[in-house]
Amino acid sequence: MKKWNYQTHRYDDYTVPEDWKVSMYETDMEKEINCAECGKLMKYGESLTSQRIFGDSGVFGYAVCRECHESGLKERISMKTVTKEQCEAALGSISDAIEEYCLVVNKDVYGRLEAARDVINQLIEEHEKLEKAHKKLLSLWGEDLYAWRGETSQLLQDAGFEDASKYLDAAWEL
Numbered sequence: 726m727k728k729w730n731y732q733t734h735r736y737d738d739y740t741v742p743e744d745w746k747v748s749m750y751e752t753d754m755e756k757e758i759n760c761a762e763c764g765k766l767m768k769y770g771e772s773l774t775s776q777r778i779f780g781d782s783g784v785f786g787y788a789v790c791r792e793c794h795e796s797g798l799k800e801r802i803s804m805k806t807v808t809k810e811q812c813e814a815a816l817g818s819i820s821d822a823i824e825e826y827c828l829v830v831n832k833d834v835y836g837r838l839e840a841a842r843d844v845i846n847q848l849i850e851e852h853e854k855l856e857k858a859h860k861k862l863l864s865l866w867g868e869d870l871y872a873w874r875g876e877t878s879q880l881l882q883d884a885g886f887e888d889a890s891k892y893l894d895a896a897w898e899l
C-alpha cells in the first residue's frame with residue numbers, strides 16, 4: 726500500500742493494522758470492510774475511493790468511508806492553490822533564466838532553465854486531462870524552444886493558470 730503525499734508529490738509507504746480488512750474491490754456489496762484510512766467498519770457498498778491510499782501500482786485507490794473520502798478531496802483541492810504558487814515561482818525562475826540566456830548563453834543558465842522546466846512539467850503532469858498535451862510538450866523541449874513556450878502557455882491556460890500563462894508570455898518578450 727502507498728499513501729500519496731500532497732506536499733512532496735510522492736508516494737509514502739503505508740500500512741494498516743494487521744486485523745483491518747481493507748479492500749480495493751469486492752463483488753459482495755454487503756461485505757464488512759475497514760476504511761483504509763481511519764479503520765471504521767462499513768459495508769463495501771457504502772465505501773468510496775480513497776484520494777490518498779493506493780495499491781502498490783499507484784493506480785487503484787482503496788475503499789474508504791465518506792468522511793475520509795471528503796477530507797481527501799478537500800486536501801487535493803486545497804493543494805491546487807499551493808500548486809499554482811509553485812507554478813508561478815517556477816515561471817519566475819524560467820523568466821530569470823531566459824533573461825540571462827539572452828545576454829550570455831552558457832551551461833549554467835541552461836541548467837537553471839531545465840530545472841525550472843522540470844518543476845513546471847511535474848505540476849502539469851498532475852492534471853490528468855492534460856497528460857496527452859504534456860507528452861507533446863516533452864517532445865518539443867530541446868527541439869524548438871518557441872514551440873515549447875507556445876504549448877506551455879496553452880497548457881497553463883487549460884489548467885486554469887491564466888496569470889502564470891500571461892507571466893510566461895511577458896517573460897519571453899524580455
Ligand SMILES: [Zn+2]
Nearest residue numbers: 760763790793
Ligand atoms: Zn475513514
